[in-house]
Amino acid sequence: MARVAIVTGGTRGIGRAICETLVADGFSVVANYAGNEEKARAFTDETGIPAYRWDVGDHQAVLDGIAQVEAEVGPIEVLVNNAGITRDGTLLKMSFEDWDAVMRVNLGGCFNMAKACFPGMKTRGWGRIVNIGSINGQAGQYGQVNYAAAKSGIHGFTKALAQEGARFGITVNAIAPGYIDTEMVAAVPEAVLEKIVAKIPVGRLGQASEIARGVAFLASEQGGFVTGSTLSINGGQHMY
Numbered sequence: 001m002a003r004v005a006i007v008t009g010g011t012r013g014i015g016r017a018i019c020e021t022l023v024a025d026g027f028s029v030v031a032n033y034a035g036n037e038e039k040a041r042a043f044t045d046e047t048g049i050p051a052y053r054w055d056v057g058d059h060q061a062v063l064d065g066i067a068q069v070e071a072e073v074g075p076i077e078v079l080v081n082n083a084g085i086t087r088d089g090t091l092l093k094m095s096f097e098d099w100d101a102v103m104r105v106n107l108g109g110c111f112n113m114a115k116a117c118f119p120g121m122k123t124r125g126w127g128r129i130v131n132i133g134s135i136n137g138q139a140g141q142y143g144q145v146n147y148a149a150a151k152s153g154i155h156g157f158t159k160a161l162a163q164e165g166a167r168f169g170i171t172v173n174a175i176a177p178g179y180i181d182t183e184m185v186a187a188v189p190e191a192v193l194e195k196i197v198a199k200i201p202v203g204r205l206g207q208a209s210e211i212a213r214g215v216a217f218l219a220s221e222q223g224g225f226v227t228g229s230t231l232s233i234n235g236g237q238h239m240y
């Protein structure tokens with residue numbers, strides 16, 4: 001029986017590439033998404049991967065959603081916490097709502113999803129959790145106190161949960177992507193993005209598939225001795 005993997009924010013961008021790579025590696029994949037119904041329907045039509053809608057920042061919605069997926073597809077053995085949003089702006093201009101939304105979705109989403117999936121993984125004695133952090137959680141980024149704090153929190157969350165999961169056969173790791181060619185990065189003003197790309201030693205944005213390959217390794221059987229680690233995939237922009 002194929003292992004079931006769930007990818008939050010799985011219908012677009014990096015999440016979509018992760019879904020497609022895990023399918024190619026033999027997993028039974030489920031995508032979660034929050035808002036864009038049209039893109040989610042197109043994703044399922046094109047890939048055959050089922051997509052379930054809930055807000056990862058909503059604790060009860062996550063518990064209900066995971067119960068539904070486990071009843072309809074099977075026990076979740078691989079969790080990829082990929083869902084994330086940006087609300088960029090300098091602190092002086094950032095509203096409390098911009099702060100709160102990013103913390104709730106990006107960091108709260110990891111807690112909510114792990115809370116729902118971890119008990120079953122523990123009972124079965126096997127699990128893989130991969131959290132998508134960010135270079136900006138490692139190095140900080142002008143205009144992103146919310147996002148950098150949430151992503152930095154994901155790196156701490158990963159190391160703490162890795163210690164709790166180890167004796168149950170559950171590995172917990174993070175990937176810290178750099179600037180990847182997605183809609184999220186395309187939303188950065190062109191002049192700002194040009195300056196950022198100029199600081200990437202390999203001289204280009206990353207591809208979503210390059211992040212997905214790292215996730216696939218951490219989710220694999222062979223990844224069993226890797227836990228609590230952060231894999232930076234950033235073209236050399238931040239060597240950490």
Ligand code: CAA
Nearest residue numbers: 088089090134135136141142143178179184185188189192
């Ligand atoms: N360091 C120091 N000063 C900076 C700076 C930096 N990195 N960037 C801008 N400034 C300065 C500017 O030079 C400017 O100063 P002056 O007025 O003296 O010229 C001042 O700050 C205001 O800059 P902006 O005109 O850019 O201000 P703004 O309010 O219009 O925009 C911003 C601010 C929204 C933060 C904008 O700069 C921005 O979008 N920056 C990009 C943020 C970013 O990288 N987001 C990543 C999104 S993708 C992602 O997050 C995925 C991932 O994981 C990597």
